Amino acid sequence: MIIRKMFKFENAHIVRGCSTQKCRSSLHGHSYKVELLFESNFLDNAQMVYDFGLMKQNMKELIDAFDHGVSIWSSDKVEYIKDMKKHSQRWIELPVSPSCEQFSRVFFVMIDRLLQLTNTVNGEREVKLHSVIVHETATGYAQAFSYDAYSKDMGVIELDSIVFSQAVLDDFSDRELWERVKRGESFTNPTTV
Numbered sequence: 025m026i027i028r029k030m031f032k033f034e035n036a037h038i039v040r041g042c043s044t045q046k047c048r049s050s051l052h053g054h055s056y057k058v059e060l061l062f063e064s065n066f067l068d069n070a071q072m073v074y075d076f077g078l079m080k081q082n083m084k085e086l087i088d089a090f091d092h093g094v095s096i097w098s099s100d101k102v103e104y105i106k107d108m109k110k111h112s113q114r115w116i117e118l119p120v121s122p123s124c125e126q127f128s129r130v131f132f133v134m135i136d137r138l139l140q141l142t143n144t145v146n147g148e149r150e151v152k153l154h155s156v157i158v159h160e161t162a163t164g165y166a167q168a169f170s171y172d173a174y175s176k177d178m179g180v181i182e183l184d185s186i187v188f189s190q191a192v193l194d195d196f197s198d199r200e201l202w203e204r205v206k207r208g209e210s211f212t213n214p215t216t217v
């Protein structure tokens with residue numbers, strides 16, 4: 025069975041090299057919608073694959089980190105990167121270009137790691153991240169599966185190469201959240217949310 029939960033964030037970017045002229049040359053924003061799809065052949069103590077409420081803890085925090093930020097590709101022009109960081113407190117530097125394809129891969133890698141680090145306490149079994157869908161506009165989206173997220177051909181995404189500005193890190197309810205994910209610390213789900 026597959027379940028899905030939607031999240032939202034507002035974010036700005038330029039996507040270098042794309043065919044759409046306004047997209048590659050002007051800073052612009054989107055109201056993104058992100059769908060996390062989880063699969064399991066089993067149900068938990070409440071006969072759910074994974075309680076949606078649990079997804080509104082650390083998973084939501086990681087997605088919210090992109091809200092009202094500018095996403096910058098680390099291979100963009102040095103001057104542009106410097107200016108973005110100078111004029112926007114909330115920025116995210118990514119090892120890949122911020123197209124919706126790459127956003128779906130980035131979120132897959134982040135959420136997949138978090139899920140692997142999370143101890144469940146309500147009988148959840150063999151819950152896997154099936155895919156991540158990122159809607160960039162009302163009409164265009166990308167969906168990443170595991171083989172996309174970890175594809176070397178599409179560009180390796182190491183967690184260490186996803187860098188959040190201090191303002192973003194300060195906004196986590198646990199300021200160490202991202203460091204803990206990167207260090208591979210384990211998390212235990214709350215019994216009630």
Ligand SMILES: Nc1nc2c(c(=O)[nH]1)N=C([C@H](O)[C@H](O)COP(=O)(O)OP(=O)(O)OP(=O)(O)O)CN2
Nearest residue numbers: 039042044047052122123124125160161162163164
């Ligand atoms: N495959 C992709 N194509 C495009 C991406 C992308 O991430 N992946 N991104 C863009 C731009 O960011 C652009 O702002 C969005 O383009 P588009 O879908 O054409 O946006 P519109 O609002 O003009 O869409 P309509 O619903 O057709 O009005 C470009 N391409």
